[in-house]
Amino acid sequence: MMKQEPKSESTTTELSAFNSYKAKKTVRILVHEIESIPDVKSWARQSNVSRGWLSKVTKETYGLSPKEVLRQVRYERIVQLLENDVEATSYSIAKDSGLSSGDALRMFLRRHQDTNFRVLRRQIINGKLQVEWQWLESE
Numbered sequence: 001m002m003k004q005e006p007k008s009e010s011t012t013t014e015l016s017a018f019n020s021y022k023a024k025k026t027v028r029i030l031v032h033e034i035e036s037i038p039d040v041k042s043w044a045r046q047s048n049v050s051r052g053w054l055s056k057v058t059k060e061t062y063g064l065s066p067k068e069v070l071r072q073v074r075y076e077r078i079v080q081l082l083e084n085d086v087e088a089t090s091y092s093i094a095k096d097s098g099l100s101s102g103d104a105l106r107m108f109l110r111r112h113q114d115t116n117f118r119v120l121r122r123q124i125i126n127g128k129l130q131v132e133w134q135w136l137e138s139e
């Protein structure tokens with residue numbers, strides 16, 4: 001059995017830079033394809049990476065699990081869609097943000113943002129919603 005040489009610092013740095021680049025690329029895929037990405041498994045498949053690799057690299061690069069990144073991107077997309085069309089239905093917002101139905105949107109907002117669709121829409125109309133854009137800022 002051959003002994004494996006320890007990785008040099010430059011190799012580790014190059015690997016880290018590559019992983020960071022690839023992590024940013026997978027987030028871009030998520031942002032642009034969110035309507036067809038319901039979960040982390042689908043995100044990994046569309047990005048052509050394994051779930052384990054996605055988990056490792058998003059934690060290293062962003063300090064968040066893939067599930068947390070997915071939730072944040074989805075919420076920002078929901079807010080963006082509502083800002084663009086405050087008359088949109090919960091069903092259309094749900095579909096365009098990768099959720100299966102208006103009920104799924106309701107549950108997502110209640111569980112992860114402690115709000116509901118009507119309150120969110122009202123906050124947007126009244127200009128009272130302050131969103132710190134992290135993922136969709138350049139979109």
